[in-house]
Amino acid sequence: MRERSTAASSIPMEPPWPPLAMTGSSLWDIRKKGAVHTFQNTYQVLAVTFNDTSDQILSGGIDNDIKVWDLRQNKLVYSMHGHGDSLTGLSLSSEGSYLLSNSMDNTVRIWDVRPFAPKERCVKIFQGNIHNFEKNLLRCSWSADGSKIAAGSADRFVYVWDTTSRRILYKLPGHAGSVNEVAFHPEEPIVLSGASDKRLYMGEIQ
Structure with missing residues (x-):
């Protein structure tokens, strides 16, 4: 879905950054309560997050790719390919080196987003959680120490994996919906x- 920016030059794209928020393809200055820049995507964007220094935006959508946008240059820096269906969730690790993604291809993946990472940035693939005909935007998350990841699932379970072994540690029940x-x-x-x-449910884990 294409959008047009009417204030692309109203924000200085260099640190220190003003208080910013990202929704879909638009960047917002919270103080001004308006969009200050729009990044052009051919396809709809379903998930976004900032990098750890807030000078890049990572986005995913129905074209199956993860795109990395540079705020200083206002352009696409690189894309990461590997998912076979729409991206529904993105989450950055606490130290900012790795990106977690959830996709309708029924995989959760970890990507190396460090500046000088190898060209093949997908480092781990996790399976277990599922998407279904509802096509909900299922999100994903890191534990604070990075030792675990979790993702939503259409089968009504919460999936928690060990980051190192890729083993499912918990399949938490209780919900009556996706x-x-x-x-x-x-x-x-x-x-x-x-x-x-x-x-909302809170599940205790070891």
Whole structure:
């Protein structure tokens, strides 16, 4: 979905950054309460996140690719290919080196987004969670120490994997609908999940 920016030059694209928010293809200055730049995508964008220094935006959508945009140059820097269907969730690791992605191809992947990473940036693939005909935007999340990842699933379970072994550690039940959002507590061994059943659950893990 293409959009047109009417204020692309109203924000200085160099640090220190003003308070910014990203929605789809548009970058917003919270102080001005308006869009300050639009990045042109041929296809709809379903998930976005900033990098750790907030000078890049990472986006994913229905073209199956992850795109990295440079705020200084206002252009696409590189793309990461590998997923076979639409991207529904993106999450950056706490130290900013790795990106987690959830896709309708029923895989969750970890990508190396460091500046001088090898050309093949996909470093790990996880399986177990599923998407279905509902095509909900299922999100994903890192634990604070990076040892675990979690993702929503259409089969009503919360999936938690060990990052190193790729083994499913937990398949948490309880929801009566597709699990759309997951988040780790920043300090306690707790996973929060939200689902289409209009409920929030907290699950304790080891």
